[in-house]
Amino acid sequence: MVQVQVERFDYDVIVIGAGGAGLRAAIEARQQGKKTAIISKSLFGKAHTVMAEGGCAASMGNVNEKDNWQVHFRDTMRGGKFLNNWRMAELHAKEAPERVWELETYGALFDRTKDGKISQRNFGGHTYPRLAHVGDRTGLEMIRTMQQKIVSLQQEDFAETGDYESHLKVFSECTVTELIKDGDRIAGAFAYWRDSGKFVLFSAPAIVLATGGIGKSFKVTSNSWEYTGDGHALALRAGATLINMEFVQFHPTGMVWPPSVKGILVTEGVRGDGGVLKNSDGKRFMFEYIPDVFKGQYAETEQEADGWYADQDNNRRTPDLLPRDEVARAINSEVKAGRGSPHGGVFLDIASRLPAEEIRRRLPSMYHQFKELADVDITAQPMEVGPTCHYVMGGVEVDPDTASSIVPGLFAAGEVAGGMHGSNRLGGNSLSDLIVFGRRAGLGAAEYIDALEQRPKISESDVDGAAARAVSPFDFPSSGQAENPYSIHAELQQSMNDLVGIIRKEEEVQAALDKLAELKERAKLVAVEGRREFNPGWHLAIDLRNMLLVSECVAKAALLRTESRGGHTRDDFPGMDSKWRNTLLVCEAYDDGARVTPKEQVPMREDLLELFELSELEKYYTDGELADHPQRSGS
Amino acid sequence: MSYKGNFKVWRGDADGGDLEDYVVEVNEGEVILDIIHRLQATQAPDLAVRWNCKAGKCGSCSAEINGMPRLMCMTRMSVFSESETITVTPLRTFPVIRDLVTDVSFNYEKAREIPSFAPPKNLGLGEYRMKQQDVERSQEFRKCIECFLCQNTCHVIRDHEENKENFAGPRYLMRIAELEMHPLDEADRERAAQEEHGLGYCNITKCCTEVCPEHIKITDNALIPMKERVVDRKYDPVVWLGNKLFRRSGSRH
Amino acid sequence: MKAGVGAPDRAQISERTYRTDRWWAYPLSTGGILLFFTAYALVRYFMNNYYWAPEEHYLTPLYSPCVNAACVPGSSHFGTFIPSYASWIPLGIITFLVLLGFRATCYYYRKAAYRSLMFSPAACAVPEPAKKYSGENKFPYVVTNGHRYFFYAALIFACINIYDAVLAFHGKNGGIGMGLGTVIILINVVALVAYTLSCHACRHIIGGKLKHFSKHPLRYRYWQFVSKLNPRHGQFAMISLFTVIITDAYIMAVSADWITDLRIFN
């Protein structure tokens, strides 16, 4: 038995994750008067959100006055192929502008329009220029702004109490390994410091999960090491449910060369600002890939597409800006048909479309990224790009208004929450999602605490158990060969990438599940050397459990959904099937693994449904579902 | 295309440590961080290193490579010759935790000492109007990824531990400049920059600018302009007299 | 207790620096240049001679303007309002003080001098030898804050140099003429103007001090112009150093009749 030495802290709200969602939730909780802690695996200000490039969608209508929340709502639902939680999409579209403006009051400096408002840029799937941005480092601006807002709140607390951290404290490089409950309610979280390896126990009646995504289970990904699905797994183990886990977004444009940077993102802003995709014949192939549901909404000739950048009222947008799933599949097909670039991607050309000076001004970090990592000058040469695992639409099933999961006291916001984006997320809708639902989660948690009669308690046996599980990788197995966490991780990534990747088949997903079962057994034998201070092997061993559990959800859901929709493409079921539209696949912890069951979604509210043309709905809905539609029943 | 490269990596902690020799495979297009990861996966599973994005965006992977402070993920192997032995050490200005990881909390403490953005009181949500040319200067400084390479390189604290107390370091002096140039910030910051945050320690030798991976012209665009503004406030007798006589706050607006 | 990079808690590394590049090249060469220029200037100022080439109307920038009653006839373009003083005080003392003050408080030369003469630091991430360091907080360094006054003076001197250059278009037989000296003087003036206008204090005064460029479109334009020159301020500083030496040396040689000026016309 390990000697359990645990530092203990008491808080009202604990926010796990210091990305956009986590910081916004923490700001809100603190402003509601709650004593709040932010816990993050990496340093303060380094969370994944810093990597976001293109922008943050909000229908402020600064560039095109016709934009409003209804249009944004429609775009979001279309992008998600009508599987989105419509209430979340509604709240998101309505509240995003205010949340962005709020960032300005914290000190954010977005790029400006001529008349001094926040400038907005075009992005895939958005009808009008809608993304507030700062060059191509919007995520950095958001993180830094909220980080500085937190500092400013701490300064207020300092002025009042003499202690910067009296009401709001950041625990950085601290990883949560387990949530602890009292009966069916949340009571706290167990964590370790990365630097010392020592344990920490947080007791708190409300916890907000804002841990981001799961991309590190895939080999080619734009995501960082943090994306091991911790929040997803923590929620599952605490008894919460995940939805939509089969929907994984492959961003169409990741770097493909050199190998060591394969997967690093090339922002969609390149296409938003005029870049076009070409195959090895120099042909702009996207015109061939406009799917039926989008016919009529996109330009059909190069001339019209080029005209659109200047005059959006009289031209339709270029198909290079179709939603991400469509573009990713198109690139995949071109490469398979032998029309790819030398390193297995396609060409993304901005050099021939904008003057060099302009490219450097609008896309400075892309310019540097290619210059420094691939020796490619994007103002003179085309880039080589291919799909990369980017975002998981699936996540914790939450109440749209309060962000509460089915476990009392457990909230989730940001990428770790599910529903908002349906089967496919539009670019730019994540950053806005973070601030809209981050705030709502903070509020939800505060209200939950206010209504609480008694603080839940943590039992010592739970703490001992959590500690024992955390250090178990240091015990070498009594029988059999010890496993190396790095090799298991590599195998997991390879099989998820190959078998549950962008295009899926029943046999392959089944094979992946078999492999997962094998890896799960082997993971029990993982053993690591060294001490507990900053030991990456140990950290990976702990993360592996989460990745394996979450991957199981992804694969099981992918196997069940026998259609293709958004971020889930089945080679054996290539069409979208209206019968599946309203079905959510719900994943929950079961035995030592996960179980997936279908569930119906609540039908869309009437007034929202009426925002769409009947003809459009007919492409997605079953006849039965539309029987009561006013345009039908009326005629 | 791939070859065996020679590396010396500092291993140890606050109690001591030393360079250790490793021979590692190097492939085309790789960066130092790839090599460190290969070391972890094959020879030294407990080698501590801090990183996040591997794309030069988060500023986590700062270290010193052949004595120069750099991001490991943005240092390509192709800048070295195949026969060269490459030395990788942790940052040398901050306390070491283990191997290549240092305790950078000094920077977060300094961040907290800089008074925050002071928003205009009369403007509500959505009412901010700022011209692009007015935000551009501060935007350059906001490119900062907080890698703390400049903080690490600045000789004021690198070579003089005792100055840490009185000197905010280039990154945070630049933060003051950023707010000072923010078109809607209402606070007065010049005097504090000099008297509390140690702008006067800077002798504009530009090492911060030299190592900044974001290519921010820290010295030319933030520190020197701040020094000039401080002169307006504190040292220029003519400006001082003018302000006294005509009761104006200088021609700053 | 060890200080600096050897301070407790920091990674214990015996080597002062692992830099493998030629980091010492910059301080070495810059230090050499600075010392050479200082020595040259001192010699020339105390020479008190050969600063005016009467036939060609060349006046060396080191003595311009020559306003002392002791200046040789013709060299005083602005009159001689200062009575002659002890002969061991250089005639060009005012010019010397302005030039020295301007360059010594210049942000670029400060960097150059700190790096190459005081090794503070000699190169980035190379430990400096000094035990204590208080930067520009204390005397004498605090004086550098007066740089803008030297800038104003230098601006006036730059105008005078331009005027000198115009006078250098003097024909040997009267009227307009031009020699190699004129060209050299002209190049020097261009270098001096570039150096002076790209000054950081200039950049601040002209517009950098403003909070809202949008409210001052003209000054914004000037600021943009200066900001284009400013990144090359260091280069201009070095170039103008050499052009001054060359100009002075040439005029000295012509004035002393060591060489004859090469005439382009008249």
Ligand SMILES: Cc1cc2nc3c(=O)[nH]c(=O)nc-3n(C[C@H](O)[C@H](O)[C@H](O)COP(=O)(O)OP(=O)(O)OC[C@H]3O[C@@H](n4cnc5c(N)ncnc54)[C@H](O)[C@@H]3O)c2cc1C
């Ligand atoms: C390269 C790239 C570009 C993108 N560009 C855009 C864009 O232009 N527009 C857009 O809208 N979206 C974009 N996205 C998507 C968007 O950035 C992310 O979805 C979003 O930032 C997720 O934010 P988050 O707050 O949910 O989580 P994150 O910002 O990822 O934060 C997760 C936090 O949780 C912490 N954490 C995780 N596990 C634990 C644990 N066990 N214990 C403690 N802490 C933990 C982490 O340390 C981290 O602080 C992009 C994504 C990538 C990768």
Ligand code: SF4
């Ligand atoms: S310019 Fe100033 S702040 Fe920057 S490294 Fe040199 S002394 Fe430090």
Ligand code: SF4
């Ligand atoms: S200013 Fe540059 S060097 Fe300094 S912390 Fe920021 S990015 Fe790093």
Ligand code: FES
């Ligand atoms: S890992 Fe993010 S900057 Fe190097």
Ligand code: FES
């Ligand atoms: S002359 Fe160099 S900064 Fe003014």
